[in-house]
Amino acid sequence: MLEDPLLLARLQFALTAATHYTFVALTLGLAPYILVTQLVATLRGDRDRMRSVRFWGGLYLVNYGMGVLSGLVMELQLALNWSGLHEMFGYTFAAPLALETMTAFFVESTFLGLWIFGWDRMGRWAHLFCFFVVTATAYSSAWWVLVSNGFLRRPVGFEMVGGEAHLTDPGALLANPASVLAFGHVVTGAMLLGALVIGAVSAYHLCRGHDPYGTFRRGIRFCAVLMCVMPMVVVGFGGAQFSYFDTPPPTSGLTYGTEEAEAMTEAAVGGLAGAMSRTGHVTMVLMWTLMFFMGPVMALVWPFGGLDRWRWFLAPMVVTPVMPYVASVSGWVFRETDRQPWVVTHHLTTADAVTPMPAGAAAVSFSLFTAAFFALGAVTVWLLVRFARMGPDRGPLAERRPEQDEPARPRFTY
């Protein structure tokens, strides 16, 4: 296996992207909740709510760090390993990614810095504004990535000029159902994931009767409400995506003839990619079905105080975030493997898109990145769990009180 650069490049992309997405999904899921909590805290001058903001914000930042690390590698790997894709589709597929880097990442990272370092240095409305920008740019980042990913799935709006795809219709690119519906599905899926993470952390602390600032009381209620509403929206957008499944993309025929392309697709069906795709699909739907019942059950125990007190109910809640995580990764495996043998449906095969590289170099880069990624991802997850369990009094953003200074630093008492 280590001799085949194409296979390695594909596997590496799959692993990196799946890692990136698991962290990004939590970013997208937590941001709006933190934003609204900070808004309410600012409006009412509510110190307890501000402590909640610091608590969830701390988790957000730890998670964001891994999002950035893996995002950087995604960006570089896309450029390094898939040069054929850029050569042919740079002006169409990579243009939205360029917009993402400038209008989303650039702004997001800067304003996140302002939010982190601005706690005591700027007014509360300015500080709130910074997090608003962070949230908005996180979502616009997801939007542009999905515009470009949707183009791979269902290429639209270009003509071929001397072996390069030139954009002819930016409107079609932006209105591509493979992007718009995917954006709706991804964003609502991420909200579901965020809500369950908030619910699980809250349940953990409520089980122990530890909720000094009402952080977890509010958290689990938010989770209950979202779990009643969101699964319906998720399935709406998800189901709608089947609408473009069985028709060839509107640009089919510009490179390979449509028949020829269909034949190549047929020839690739079956095999490992096909099996993975089917498994991904079934898993995603199964997870959704399980989650669908959670909302009503939570709504049922709510009036009886179950959300605050029933340990037998709260304890299992702690592991439920596994479901949306599994669903998200399976969803992506479904979408991406379903495209085989194409990188750009009906136009460019993965074999033609991969950078020609010596097998040795591909194997070295693959092993190093995979090892580094696995280690960093594992450490981040460990840290997230650790800080989630510590609760609002400690953690990366908690207000420091003298008696909680870190033991490693020597202090002199006079």
Place this chain on the structure above:
Amino acid sequence: MDTVSVLLLAAFVIGYLVLAGADVGLGLLMPRVARTPDQRRGALAAIAPYFLASEVWLVAALGVLAGLFPSLEHHVVAHLWPALAALALALLVRDAGLWMWRRVPSARWRALWEGAVIAGSWGSAVCWGLVVAGLLTGSLWSGVFTPLCAAAVVVLFALRGASFGADRLVAEDGGRAADACGELTRTLSRWALAAVGLAAVAALLPGGPRTEGSVAAGAALLLLLGSLAVTAGVHGPMLSRVTSALAIAVPGVLVALVADLPVAPVPATTGILVWANLAPFVPVMFLGQVWLYRMTRRSAGAETFFA
């Protein structure tokens, strides 16, 4: 639209060198100027707000490269694949160090991630040196020019870091680390003069960069040597804030002037899509950058998320 697009790319690359030069450079010097735990915390506290705002210039440059100049990107990747892959790994290690350092209050944990920051900074600086040399000559390795050019770039990074440290490390330990950085600006200016001089001579050897029609490049080189000479004699960091920024920008300028890069005109529709969406954001990007750099001009005394 082509000209503005080229300028945009150049602005991101040079902006990255000037801004990130400061925090990468300080990372290079950490073994030398940050010896006690407090000094190391101080160094990381100076780096952290800066790297959040400087690294994005690189990400943006990559985006512009891929979206507006795919043939150029293809050329660069085809020639410099190993150096770029190593750069990616170095950045990953460095960033991981910065994000992880503060997370666990244990000496071993912190030593591990300090090591990551230092190793990652060195890795990035060296890889940038190789990339600059590779872009100038058109191949990853071309005789003595490559190591000399790479060494010159590394020293320029270090110089930029020293001047940054002299500015920012004042509060931490009564100024000892800052003084050490101040001292270093002079030493490093001399080293840089030597390295740049040697690289310039090696450039004339066969396999070196193309030299015809490079009056502008000669002027840029003179600017570089001149700005280094200014701080090589002066004791202390006073002027180095400006001169080190000029100096680290020059390799970027030289690449733009000398390297034989295939820049194709941007197709109109893609240009319009990108610029129409980008234009409204330019003020926001600018505002955020200026605000963050101004706000964190003095490093926080209290502990923050990073250090």
